[in-house]
Amino acid sequence: ASFHETEAREKLKVTERFVCELYGLKNCDSLNEARQLCFERAYCPKKMDAPLVKQFTRFEPWLIPPTQDALLQKIRRSMYISMIWMNATCDPELPNPTMNGWELVESEFRPVWIEKDMAPKTLMDIVIPNECDK
Secondary structure, eight states: OOHHHHHHHHHHHHHHHHHHHHTTOTTOOOHHHHHHHHHHHHHSOSSTTSOHHHHGGGOOGGGSOOOHHHHHHHHHHHHHHHHHHHTTTSOOOOOOGGGTTEEEETTEEEEOOOSSOSSOHHHHHHHSOOGGGO
């Protein structure tokens, strides 16, 4: 890995630790681990025989931090917009937005929210039922 890639990874880890602390997890340095901890804290059944589905009747997504991938996309978009504003008085040669957290859809740029799965497939199968199961 190049120096810049290593430096970028280190900065991402620092940012992840900061976001974990925002969610009250001072000893956690992985957003994906923090998501699991916050999910368990908020939605684990209080009784062992309670159905998991019952816990989702009042799902509050703000209780769970973003995935590492979602944070990375947000950082990319923020850095790209910051670069535009920092060079607003000159004629900068901007990098391609599609390499910086944006995608081109029907001739307009839209944010890329995530590039990876937001949760394990086994969990998504429970949370989002298959149409065939109905």
